[in-house]
Amino acid sequence: MSAAGRTVRPVSIASFAQSRSVRRDNERNEAEGLHPVIAEVFGNIGITKDDVDFICSGSTDYLIGGPFSFVMALDAIGVWPPRSESHVEMDGAWAMYEAWVLLQEGEIDAALVYSFGRSSLGDLNEILTLQLDPYYEAPLWPDIVSLSALQARALIDSGKATEADFAAIASRSRRDALGNPNAQVAKDVPVEVLLEDDYVVAPLRRHTLPPITDGAAAIVLAAGDKATQWSERPVWITGFDHRMETHSLGARDLTSSPSVTKAAEVAGVADGKIDIAELHTPFAHQEVIVKEALGLDDSVVINPSGGPLAANPLMSAGLIRIGEAASRIRAGQADRAVAHATSGPCLQQNLVCVLEGA
Amino acid sequence: MADETSEQGPVTTLATPIRLDFEFTPGIAQSKFLRGLERGEFLGQRCGTCGKVYVPSRGTCPTDGVLTTEDVLLGNSGTVTTFCVVNVPFAGQSIEIPYICAQILLDGANLSFMGLIQEIPTDQIRMGMRVEAVWVDESELIPSLASVRYFRPNGEPDADYETYKEYL
Numbered sequence: 460m461s462a463a464g465r466t467v468r469p470v471s472i473a474s475f476a477q478s479r480s481v482r483r484d485n486e487r488n489e490a491e492g493l494h495p496v497i498a499e500v501f502g503n504i505g506i507t508k509d510d511v512d513f514i515c516s517g518s519t520d521y522l523i524g525g526p527f528s529f530v531m532a533l534d535a536i537g538v539w540p541p542r543s544e545s546h547v548e549m550d551g552a553w554a555m556y557e558a559w560v561l562l563q564e565g566e567i568d569a570a571l572v573y574s575f576g577r578s579s580l581g582d583l584n585e586i587l588t589l590q591l592d593p594y595y596e597a598p599l600w601p602d603i604v605s606l607s608a609l610q611a612r613a614l615i616d617s618g619k620a621t622e623a624d625f626a627a628i629a630s631r632s633r634r635d636a637l638g639n640p641n642a643q644v645a646k647d648v649p650v651e652v653l654l655e656d657d658y659v660v661a662p663l664r665r666h667t668l669p670p671i672t673d674g675a676a677a678i679v680l681a682a683g684d685k686a687t688q689w690s691e692r693p694v695w696i697t698g699f700d701h702r703m704e705t706h707s708l709g710a711r712d713l714t715s716s717p718s719v720t721k722a723a724e725v726a727g728v729a730d731g732k733i734d735i736a737e738l739h740t741p742f743a744h745q746e747v748i749v750k751e752a753l754g755l756d757d758s759v760v761i762n763p764s765g766g767p768l769a770a771n772p773l774m775s776a777g778l779i780r781i782g783e784a785a786s787r788i789r790a791g792q793a794d795r796a797v798a799h800a801t802s803g804p805c806l807q808q809n810l811v812c813v814l815e816g817a
Numbered sequence: 818m819a820d821e822t823s824e825q826g827p828v829t830t831l832a833t834p835i836r837l838d839f840e841f842t843p844g845i846a847q848s849k850f851l852r853g854l855e856r857g858e859f860l861g862q863r864c865g866t867c868g869k870v871y872v873p874s875r876g877t878c879p880t881d882g883v884l885t886t887e888d889v890l891l892g893n894s895g896t897v898t899t900f901c902v903v904n905v906p907f908a909g910q911s912i913e914i915p916y917i918c919a920q921i922l923l924d925g926a927n928l929s930f931m932g933l934i935q936e937i938p939t940d941q942i943r944m945g946m947r948v949e950a951v952w953v954d955e956s957e958l959i960p961s962l963a964s965v966r967y968f969r970p971n972g973e974p975d976a977d978y979e980t981y982k983e984y985l
Binding site for chain 2: 484485486487488489490491494497508521523524525531533534535536537538539577579580581582585586589593594597598
């Protein structure tokens with residue numbers, strides 16, 4: 460309890476729900492897509508919107524191409540009488556961090572966190588260019604696949620990994636996704652077959668890229684009496700931190716992630732044995748970097764849900780990592796887990812959340 | 818170089834043009850509304866909890882957070898709840914100024930929407946005025962509010978303030 464990010468007030472993940480991840484939801488708008496997810500996250504524990512003191516969401520208007528889409532999405536909840544509400548232009552994992560901080564302050568006992576990602580409505584490769592430095596990088600329109608390929612190339616050249624390692628990660632992820640009914644890409648393809656794929660941007664082959672996904676997710680956080688009332692087996696957040704690296708890609712060593720390492724240190728990842736890790740590493744090679752930065756050994760089961768290579772709803776995929784890790788603890792499949800979320804190009808911003816069963 | 822830079826002064830502007838194209842997913846409820854416009858009618862939805870009728874409906878009640886599933890066909894007339902007269906030219910303006918922009922509450926609806934008022938001198942528009950939609954020719958109807966050319970006075974006496982005061 461000495462480090463800044465260690466939990467002072469115990470907060471539990473009381474409920475988690477997610478939509479099915481699909482390539483494109485042509486039918487429903489944001490509120491219609493979120494509504495069943497919100498209904499499920501409340502329904503799981505028999506509560507209503509009146510039982511939460513705070514609502515925080517993570518999304519970005521750039522995906523939808525319309526202003527204030529996060530305000531429109533509130534129609535899925537019905538924020539009347541007026542609610543205490545906030546939004547981050549980040550993955551929902553960061554929205555959860557904001558809610559967790561408020562819970563730490565002790566002013567509230569329960570919060571709803573949700574996020575929605577409609578990655579299918581525009582050219583995702585172009586949209587993600589706009590998260591770069593607007594003066595020197597963005598005007599060149601370097602797309603996210605090419606930037607990730609620079610990172611993968613640097614990783615290969617450093618001797619830390621090979622293309623076969625990337626293929627092994629992709630093969631394992633999509634095979635594990637066969638057990639995840641919400642996954643978008645689930646199949647059992649051996650490494651040697653994957654290595655016959657063409658390059659999209661060398662050294663990245665098709666299988667090392669995340670799918671483009673529409674999806675949504677929600678979590679209810681609870682502290683105090685509500686944490687134990689709402690769960691027979693509460694899943695506690697025992698460490699939580701997020702860190703970012705410089706905006707300038709050229710100033711970073713793309714083969715390592717000091718921000719993950721720092722966040723892991725503050726969150727206390729090494730304070731006990733980690734059974735499973737849900738890592739938000741959309742490109743296969745990024746798992747190598749984050750695994751090393753977290754200090755995980757080979758005994759840790761990584762992305763049993765299939766991870767972001769099986770479904771990557773932008774803005775929700777990080778929150779889903781936390782939810783998937785919590786679900787496995789609640790199901791008794793793990794005692795202690797770490798969940799990771801990322802944002803920005805080449806793992807620029809990273810969040811680490813440590814979860815433990817009661 | 819340093820001298821040359823200082824003579825030219827600092828760079829204060831950098832143009833980096835951005836254009837992104839998006840597809841639009843109106844959703845289940847709004848698709849019904851848009852298909853209604855294609856038939857020359859206003860189709861709303863009623864909340865099963867509070868009973869309010871939204872036009873257009875976005876599929877959920879923003880007050881109660883429940884799905885709206887009951888379709889409600891509304892009439893062609895409504896009431897001006899508030900208005901402004903636009904006198905300022907701006908880029909992309911397609912209507913000759915001055916013109917009237919009004920919030921119109923369709924009869925039976927609990928949500929007003931914005932419409933253009935024509936066929937009346939701008940100094941005669943007033944709150945409570947009863948208006949009706951003028952649609953494009955049947956052959957030109959499309960799933961868009963562009964199918965409504967404008968609203969015009971329908972000749973009925975002004976609505977009582979009490980009937981629309983909740984919608985200002």
